[in-house]
Amino acid sequence: MRIKTRRNTPVxxxxxxxxxxxxxxxxxxxxxxxxxxxxxxxxxLALIKGSLGSTFAITESLSRATxxxxxxxxxxxxxxxKFWNIGAEGQLYCGAMAATxxxxxxxxxxxxIMIPMLFIAGAIAGCLIxxxxxxxxxxxxxxxxxxxxxxxxxxxxxVNMLLEGPWKDPMxxxxxxxxxxIDNGVLPTIVAKSRLHLGIIVALLMSILMWAILxxxxxxxxxxxxxxxxxxSTFYGISINKSVLMVALFSxxxxxxxxxxxxxxxxxxLTLTLSPGFGxxxxxxxxxxxxxxxxxxxxxxxxxxxxxxxDAMSRTIDIPNYIADILVAISLLSVLVGAMLTRYRIVWxx
Amino acid sequence: MKKLQFSEICKSFGSVVANDNISLSxxxxxxxxLLGENGAGKTTLMNILFxxxxxxxxxxxxxxxxxxxGSTKASLDAGIxxxxxxxxxxxxxxxxxxxILGTEPxxxxxxxxxxxxxxxxxxxxxxxxxxxxxxxxxxxxxxxKQRVEIIKALYRDASILILDEPTAVLTPQESxxxxxxxxxxxxxxxxxxxxxxxxxxxLEISDRIIVLRHGKVVGEVATKNASKxxxxxxxxxxxxxxxxxxxxxxxxxxxxxxxVCLKANEGSTSLNxxxxxxxxxEIIGLAGVAGNxxxxxxxxxxxxxxxxxxxxxxxxxxxxxxxxxFLTKSGVARIPEDRSKEGVIGEMEIWENFLGxxxxxxxxxxxxxxxxxxxSNAEKLIQEYDIRCEGPFASTRLLSGxxxxxxxxxxxxxxxxxxxxxxxxxxxxxxxxISFVQQQIVNAKSKGAGVLLISEDLDxxxxxxxxxxxxxxxxxxxxxDSNKVNKNQVGLMMSGEMKSDSxxxx
Numbered sequence: 128m129r130i131k132t133r134r135n136t137p138v139x140x141x142x143x144x145x146x147x148x149x150x151x152x153x154x155x156x157x158x159x160x161x162x163x164x165x166x167x168x169x170x171x172l173a174l175i176k177g178s179l180g181s182t183f184a185i186t187e188s189l190s191r192a193t194x195x196x197x198x199x200x201x202x203x204x205x206x207x208x209k210f211w212n213i214g215a216e217g218q219l220y221c222g223a224m225a226a227t228x229x230x231x232x233x234x235x236x237x238x239x240i241m242i243p244m245l246f247i248a249g250a251i252a253g254c255l256i257x258x259x260x261x262x263x264x265x266x267x268x269x270x271x272x273x274x275x276x277x278x279x280x281x282x283x284x285x286v287n288m289l290l291e292g293p294w295k296d297p298m299x300x301x302x303x304x305x306x307x308x309i310d311n312g313v314l315p316t317i318v319a320k321s322r323l324h325l326g327i328i329v330a331l332l333m334s335i336l337m338w339a340i341l342x343x344x345x346x347x348x349x350x351x352x353x354x355x356x357x358x359x360s361t362f363y364g365i366s367i368n369k370s371v372l373m374v375a376l377f378s379x380x381x382x383x384x385x386x387x388x389x390x391x392x393x394x395x396x397l398t399l400t401l402s403p404g405f406g407x408x409x410x411x412x413x414x415x416x417x418x419x420x421x422x423x424x425x426x427x428x429x430x431x432x433x434x435x436x437x438d439a440m441s442r443t444i445d446i447p448n449y450i451a452d453i454l455v456a457i458s459l460l461s462v463l464v465g466a467m468l469t470r471y472r473i474v475w476x477x
Numbered sequence: 478m479k480k481l482q483f484s485e486i487c488k489s490f491g492s493v494v495a496n497d498n499i500s501l502s503x504x505x506x507x508x509x510x511l512l513g514e515n516g517a518g519k520t521t522l523m524n525i526l527f528x529x530x531x532x533x534x535x536x537x538x539x540x541x542x543x544x545x546x547g548s549t550k551a552s553l554d555a556g557i558x559x560x561x562x563x564x565x566x567x568x569x570x571x572x573x574x575x576x577i578l579g580t581e582p583x584x585x586x587x588x589x590x591x592x593x594x595x596x597x598x599x600x601x602x603x604x605x606x607x608x609x610x611x612x613x614x615x616x617x618x619x620x621x622k623q624r625v626e627i628i629k630a631l632y633r634d635a636s637i638l639i640l641d642e643p644t645a646v647l648t649p650q651e652s653x654x655x656x657x658x659x660x661x662x663x664x665x666x667x668x669x670x671x672x673x674x675x676x677x678x679x680l681e682i683s684d685r686i687i688v689l690r691h692g693k694v695v696g697e698v699a700t701k702n703a704s705k706x707x708x709x710x711x712x713x714x715x716x717x718x719x720x721x722x723x724x725x726x727x728x729x730x731x732x733x734x735x736x737v738c739l740k741a742n743e744g745s746t747s748l749n750x751x752x753x754x755x756x757x758x759e760i761i762g763l764a765g766v767a768g769n770x771x772x773x774x775x776x777x778x779x780x781x782x783x784x785x786x787x788x789x790x791x792x793x794x795x796x797x798x799x800x801x802x803f804l805t806k807s808g809v810a811r812i813p814e815d816r817s818k819e820g821v822i823g824e825m826e827i828w829e830n831f832l833g834x835x836x837x838x839x840x841x842x843x844x845x846x847x848x849x850x851x852x853s854n855a856e857k858l859i860q861e862y863d864i865r866c867e868g869p870f871a872s873t874r875l876l877s878g879x880x881x882x883x884x885x886x887x888x889x890x891x892x893x894x895x896x897x898x899x900x901x902x903x904x905x906x907x908x909x910x911i912s913f914v915q916q917q918i919v920n921a922k923s924k925g926a927g928v929l930l931i932s933e934d935l936d937x938x939x940x941x942x943x944x945x946x947x948x949x950x951x952x953x954x955x956x957x958d959s960n961k962v963n964k965n966q967v968g969l970m971m972s973g974e975m976k977s978d979s980x981x982x983x
Contacts, residue, residue, distance in 0.1 A: 343845050345836055348829070355824040361781060362811070362819045363833040364801030 136469045144468060145415070148461035149429070155461075156454045163446050170440055170450075177439020178432035184439070186321035190393060192424075192431035193323075194219070194402065196330035197385030198409025199416065199423040200337055201253075205378035207341065207418050208354040210264075210371050214257065214275030215382035216406025217282035221256045222249030222383025223390040224286065227294065227305050227397045230312040230390070241311045245387050246329065253383020254376045256282065261375040265368040279406070287399055296396065305397040314392035326388030331424060333381060338420040340377075350374055382406060411455060415462050430455055480505050480668045481557075481637055485535035488521055495521040496532065497692040503637065508659065508669045510679040510700075512712055513689035514907040515878070519672050522689075523639060527552050527559060539637070558630025562642040564622050568615040573597060575614055576629050593632075600631050604661045619766060620651035627658070638662065639670045644678055648766055649935065649968030656682050674712070676705045677936070688712055713908040719940060720912065720919040727943070728757030730793070731896040731927035732778065737787030739773045741951075746770040748777075748951045751787070753929075755896065760918065760928040761956050762942030764935060764967050770951035771900070771931050772814070778898040778929065779811045780804040792895060805834045810894035810926070812885055812902045816878065820885045823874030827866055828855035830873050831888050862887040863913075879910030886917050897921055897928040903937060915941060935964050949973040 157167035178188045198215040205212040212218075225248040236244065260274035290303040298306075314325040341347035352360045353370040361367060389401050412430055416422030437451030481503040488496040496518045503509050513519050524530045526537060531547040538544065545551040566575050577593045597610050606624050614622065623643060630638055640659075644652040659669055659682060673679055679686060679700075686703055688696040688711045696711040709717045732755040741747035748770050755761050765771055776782040777789065783799035790796065791807060801811070811834075813819040821830045832851050855869035864883045866876055876884065882902065890897070899918060903911040919941065922928055932938050938945055944956035947970035954970050955962075 343848075345844060345846060348832070348836060348846055352822055352825065352833075356818070356822040358815075358819050359822045359833070362779070362801060362813055363836075364780070364805065 133470060133472050141469055144465040145426075145462055148465040149458050151461045152454055152458040155457050156450065159450060159453055160446060163450070165444055165446050170444060170446055173440040173443045174433070174436035176436075177443070178436030182318070183321060184435070186318050186323040188428065188432040188435045189327055190321070190323045191435050192428040193326045193330050193392070194385040194389050194405040195408055195412050195427035195431055196327070196334060196424055197381050197388060198405050199412030199427050200330075200333055200409075200420055201378045201381040201385070201406075202410045202413035203416060203418040203420060203423050204337055204341075204350070204381065205374050206354075206413060208350045208370055208374040209357075210374050210378070211272045212257065212260075212275050212375065212378045212382075213272055213410070214260065214278050214406070215378075215385070215409045216402060216404065217275075217279035218253035218256055218379045218382035219386040219389070219402050219406050220282050220286050221252040222386030223397050223401055224289070224386070225249045225252035225383065226308065226312070226387040226390045230308040231306040232309055235309055235311060238311045238315075241309075242314060242325070242391070245308075245312055245391055246384050249383040249387030250380035251383070253379035253381070253386070255379075257375045257379030257382075261372055265371060283399070286397070290397065290399060294397070303399065307396045308391045312391050313395065314388065322393055324388075324392035326392040329384065329388065333384070334420045334424050337377070337381075341420065346373060382409070385409075408455075411459050414459055417462075417466055429458075433458075479503070479538075480507075480540060481670075482538040483522070483526075483535070484538070486522065486525060486532045486537070487534035488525060488530060488532045494692050496525070498535070499689070499692070499694055500535075501687050501694060501697075503668050503670055505668055506663045506666055507685065508663055508671055508683045510683035510686045511670060511672045511689065512674065512676075512679055512686055512708060514674060514712060515905055516691075516907065517689040517712075518692040519689055520641070521692075523559070523641065523672070526557065526639070553633060556634060556636040557639065558633060558635025558637065559639045560623065560626040560630060560641065560643060562645060564626055566614045566622060566625060569613070571611050571613055572608055572617075572625050572628075573610040575625060576610075576632050580633060596632060597628065600628055603665070604631070604658050606658055619646045619768070620648070620654070623647070623655070624658075631662075636666070637668045637670070639672070641672045642674075643671070644673065644675065645933065646767055648971040649964055650972055650974075652678065675936075676708050679708070680705065690714055709908070717908050718912060720916040722940060723919075723923070724943060725758040725923060727759040728925065728927075730754050730756050731791070732929070733788075733790040734777075735788040735790070737777065737784045737789060739777060739782060739951075740785045741773070746773060746951045748773045748784075751953050753946065753953060753956070755927040755929055757895065757925050757927050758922055759943040760922055760930055760941050762938035762945045762959070763929060763931045763948055763953075764938050764945060764971055765931075765933070765948035766971050767933055769948050769971075771948055773951070774948070775814065775898060775900045775931060778809075779813070779900075780809075801834065805889075808892070808895040810889035810892070810897040810921070812882075812889065812897070812899040814900040814904075814931075816881050816885055821873050821876075821881055823872070825873055826870050827859070827864075827873050827876075827884065828852045828869040830884060831855045831858060831869075834888065858884075858887040858891060861891070879906050879913075882906060882910060882914055886914065890917055890921055893924060894921065894926055897926050898931075899928060900931045901933065902930070903932070903934070935967060938967075939964065947971055 160167040160170045178184055198219065201215045202212065226245045229248050230245050256278065260271045260278065263269035263274055264271045290305060294305040296304055296306045316324050341350060349365045349370050352363065352365055353367055357367055385405060390397055394401055408430060412423055412427045415426035433454050434451045437448040440446060441448035479502045483499055483501050486496050486499045499522060511519050521530065525532045528547050528549040528551060536543055539555040544555055567578065573590065573594060576597060594610055600606065601608055606628055608621060608624050608628065614625065643655060647655065663669055671683055680703060683700050686698050686700055686708065687694060688708065690712060734751050734753040737748060737751040739748040746769055751774065763771065777784055780799050780801040780803060788795055817823065828851050831854060852869050859866065859869065862883045864880050866880060897918065903914050906914065918928055930938065930941060939959060942959045945959050945962055945967060946953050946955035947967055949971060950973055
């Protein structure tokens with residue numbers, strides 16, 4: 128068995144490989160379900176029913192996918208330029224704080240103005256906090272993996288402080304949560320009797336916007352160039368620092384918007400349980416999508432469906448919903464192996 | 478008696494046949510030259526000899542004994558020593574430590590430095606390889622490092638020595654010195670295989686020459702019956718034409734460097750008080766051993782670094798901003814040293830790489846990429862410069878070195894530049910590509926461009942240049958009219974031994 132470089136990659140392969148990889152993931156996952164003492168077929172049926180089996184299930188999956196599209200995009204854009212932003216979780220909370228700051232009564236404008244303002248404020252907050260690691264990287268060569276990751280904890284503790292102190296809502300019967308977003312700031316639901324809100328539309332628009340920027344603009348060209356080869360980019364006259372800054376602004380902004388979408392759309396108020404690690408899952412979303420902004424939509428919905436479905440599955444049959452994490456992890460691994468097959472092919476025999 | 482025998486060696490990588498039924502032998506006390514272009518299969522053959530690859534077919538015998546394929550240790554034990562083109566020394570250790578590295582069992586508590594020291598001195602006396610065993614390798618010159626590599630092989634009792642492009646990094650005088658040592662060694666009964674593509678050297682040093690082309694042995698001659706022309710033709714497979722030199726009346730100055738200094742970064746040489754004036758319609762060749770400040774000078778002229786002091790005038794105007802975009806816009810064509818890492822982005826498509834420098838230099842620097850225009854431009858240049866590829870949408874990483882260089886030339890020369898900074902433009906290319914690249918530079922000169930040609934190949938410099946400057950230790954001597962200096966003088970200046978009394982010419 129040998130591995131050979133492909134001269135070119137057939138298009139059908141790029142389309143089929145992710146599906147194949149996910150199929151492999153489910154087959155491997157079946158062994159874990161067997162180990163847990165259940166029939167994989169029953170479990171998977173419950174999973175599919177719980178994530179796609181009814182209008183409610185579908186809207187639940189989509190509303191879970193909404194923040195993942197934002198954080199997935201945040202990771203995809205940054206990783207394209209090899210800027211390793213692991214801090215989407217913290218940037219998400221910064222966006223949520225910004226939305227809470229201006230959305231709980233500081234200003235009150237009609238919804239068509241108020242909602243865009245919240246998103247803009249959240250995006251700015253996400254950008255600003257990411258500026259710290261960016262400046263440390265461009266000026267002092269500090270590794271952004273460390274700084275963005277550690278900032279997450281700083282931000283979470285800061286949110287905690289706000290919620291236990293100045294921002295604590297006296298009407299919340301002692302729970303550490305902030306005041307509700309005012310009615311004009313709340314994102315309207317787009318399917319009746321569901322939690323699916325305007326945020327998903329914004330998320331989809333952002334995906335298309337990022338795709339267009341990367342593909343059709345000089346900015347996108349430079350981001351891709353820097354991601355592939357910094358030395359040649361410098362030779363071409365592209366400023367690495369400028370590109371990193373630009374990418375960071377996009378990335379932080381998108382992650383901040385995820386926070387706005389959750390606070391003003393799903394939850395209605397800021398708490399410490401706003402995000403069960405959407406920022407980190409966003410990395411998996413981006414990797415599954417092979418950093419393609421449109422692919423992010425699909426992989427976010429896929430991962431959200433697995434999580435939502437696994438919750439339903441654990442309610443109906445006696446399997447812990449941690450199986451979702453296993454499935455996601457195996458999918459990720461098999462997609463990465465699959466991605467290798469788009470560049471290389473395996474030849475059997477001599 | 479045959480010391481080393483290759484029999485019917487075949488090796489292919491996918492559809493590429495690197496070695497096609499190669500049989501050759503090396504006798505005792507013989508210097509055999511292996512001549513061939515890049516990709517002719519020399520390196521593959523040596524990798525098979527050293528057990529890095531296993532051949533698909535055929536076998537190797539050393540002193541009549543079959544060599545275990547795929548084992549580096551077996552090759553070393555059989556007495557084969559190799560001096561690589563890129564040295565494999567630990568910079569932070571001394572000469573002695575480098576030489577005994579790997580020869581002593583791990584279980585020994587004290588290394589036997591004393592014996593090693595004695596053996597080393599014997600060797601160096603016997604073959605005239607002068608070296609201080611206690612010097613740190615980092616402090617040695619390139620020539621000395623190579624000496625260490627040779628001693629390292631001899632220390633391990635090598636009786637067959639393989640030298641891969643040994644003179645690529647040496648000055649002519651250092652090469653002479655090396656040849657003397659090699660001749661001493663064959664007198665003592667060693668056998669030497671000398672791999673090179675420099676015809677002059679091969680004619681000087683070897684007893685017998687074997688020519689490889691496209692993985693096959695295409696010729697074998699005794700050196701006394703060979704000529705430069707016949708070897709070149711055998712190596713390339715057809716008559717080689719190099720661009721003819723033509724002196725033109727030089728025009729206005731395009732680049733003037735006055736007292737330019739550059740502080741060294743990590744691992745580079747600083748530049749000291751550089752004076753250099755390059756005119757329209759002339760090629761200045763900059764000779765020098767690698768690592769003497771060429772990289773720093775090139776990075777200033779390419780807009781990648783700004784001088785720490787001094788004045789850089791471009792087309793008569795003093796520069797105060799140094800960036801690639803500004804230079805390209807003003808009419809500077811830049812040919813980078815490392816064409817595949819710096820010159821193109823392999824992961825991008827060919828049309829995108831044509832766009833590289835251009836994007837920011839257009840007067841209307843738009844927000845959107847005009848793909849249609851870019852692709853048609855790429856198609857035009859692919860034809861004009863005969864870039865062998867599957868079209869503008871092919872991935873650039875699939876191009877050969879020669880075609881990547883054509884891409885870079887097409888990109889930078891099609892805008893009729895007034896100044897060209899070409900950093901080792903022909904290095905590592907095959908003969909066809911070399912003559913193409915050189916012809917393009919000569920054409921650009923006759924269209925009015927001034928050229929600074931940085932090269933380690935003195936033949937190239939003497940063939941193309943109107944004037945020749947030499948860089949050593951971050952200082953420049955010259956330039957001198959190319960018919961007023963000879964290779965020997967240039968070589969001495971390259972090693973810093975000769976200080977020119979000539980005044981800087983204008």
